[in-house]
Amino acid sequence: MAPELKAVTGPVTLGEGPHWDHEEQALYFVSIFDYTVNKYVPETGKHTKAKLEGMPTFIIPIEGKKHHFAISLNRKVVEIEWDGEENTAKVVRTIAEVDQDVPNNRFNDAKADPRGRLFAGTMGHEYAPGKFDLKKGSLYRIDPDGSTHKLATDIDISNGLCWDLDEKAFYFADSFEYTIRRYDYDVNTGNISNPRNVFAYKDHQLEGIVDGMTIDTDGNLWVANFDGNRVLKIDPKKGKLLEKIPIPALQVTSATFGGPALDVLYVTSACMNRGEEQLPPAGSTFKLTGLNAKGHPNNYVRFQ
Ligand SMILES: O=C(O)[C@H](O)[C@@H](O)[C@H](O)[C@H](O)CO
Numbered sequence: 001m002a003p004e005l006k007a008v009t010g011p012v013t014l015g016e017g018p019h020w021d022h023e024e025q026a027l028y029f030v031s032i033f034d035y036t037v038n039k040y041v042p043e044t045g046k047h048t049k050a051k052l053e054g055m056p057t058f059i060i061p062i063e064g065k066k067h068h069f070a071i072s073l074n075r076k077v078v079e080i081e082w083d084g085e086e087n088t089a090k091v092v093r094t095i096a097e098v099d100q101d102v103p104n105n106r107f108n109d110a111k112a113d114p115r116g117r118l119f120a121g122t123m124g125h126e127y128a129p130g131k132f133d134l135k136k137g138s139l140y141r142i143d144p145d146g147s148t149h150k151l152a153t154d155i156d157i158s159n160g161l162c163w164d165l166d167e168k169a170f171y172f173a174d175s176f177e178y179t180i181r182r183y184d185y186d187v188n189t190g191n192i193s194n195p196r197n198v199f200a201y202k203d204h205q206l207e208g209i210v211d212g213m214t215i216d217t218d219g220n221l222w223v224a225n226f227d228g229n230r231v232l233k234i235d236p237k238k239g240k241l242l243e244k245i246p247i248p249a250l251q252v253t254s255a256t257f258g259g260p261a262l263d264v265l266y267v268t269s270a271c272m273n274r275g276e277e278q279l280p281p282a283g284s285t286f287k288l289t290g291l292n293a294k295g296h297p298n299n300y301v302r303f304q
């Protein structure tokens with residue numbers, strides 16, 4: 001079966017942070033530059049959004065607390081309450097604040113690990129379209145009690161983030177290194193160690209940068225190739241490029257598995273006009289089927 005692609009939402013400026021809520025059978029994502037959190041329900045086709053005061057870069061449901069989510073707003077992680085309707089989201093409290101010494105930084109990609117800890121990275125200020133203060137970002141782990149641990153520094157743009165429990169691996173990307181980094185991961189402590197690069201774009205003549213990624217049940221990565229019009233399927237254990245799947249958007253930003261059987265890949269994209277106009281369907285969220293791969297249910301965060 002050849003992969004099939006369909007745009008399931010209209011365009012947003014910078015779609016990011018897709019999270020499939022398996023219990024609810026709904027896809028959450030953000031549009032960073034529109035300041036919105038978004039929800040798409042495949043069963044009804046309904047796409048709603050709510051505007052916030054600041055840049056959200058991820059939205060992850062809080063376990064056991066219906067309609068409550070951890071999101072970022074610039075350098076803060078906050079809890080919001082949102083029933084999924086148009087413009088009804090309210091900030092409830094601040095969970096953490098980071099990078100106080102670099103006030104123009106903001107959060108970027110983040111995920112919950114298998115124990116509900118939040119792994120969230122930051123990035124430097126975008127002072128002109130596509131131009132960033134480099135090496136200003138860090139990677140943090142924010143535990144369920146709200147304690148914040150700095151895991152890595154000198155990061156340009158934090159992206160990627162997924163775990164392979166069988167391999168005891170955590171995968172991460174600092175986008176402007178054009179590589180995928182692997183750490184050893186201890187699920188009991190949440191500690192990461194021993195970073196090394198397991199895949200480099202330059203070895204495979206790939207253009208663009210490494211953006212968000214997810215992992216399938218075979219341990220292969222599905223990587224958004226920003227400025228590359230595609231999603232890449234990569235075997236990080238062998239450092240092999242397995243597949244290149246074209247997406248009708250230059251700025252492909254992230255991907256996650258969803259659907260009742262977790263065999264649908266939802267792919268977010270952007271239409272930031274940085275010199276050349278990005279026309280629809282660029283900026284849409286796409287659905288890819290027929291990939292012969294399945295994901296794991298996305299983890300919730302467990303903030304107390
Ligand atoms: O998608 C992301 O992870 C960031 O939020 C974006 O800002 C892009 O990485 C950046 O625009 C690349 O040039």
Ligand SMILES: [Zn+2]
Binds near residue numbers: 158159
């Ligand atoms: Zn990203």
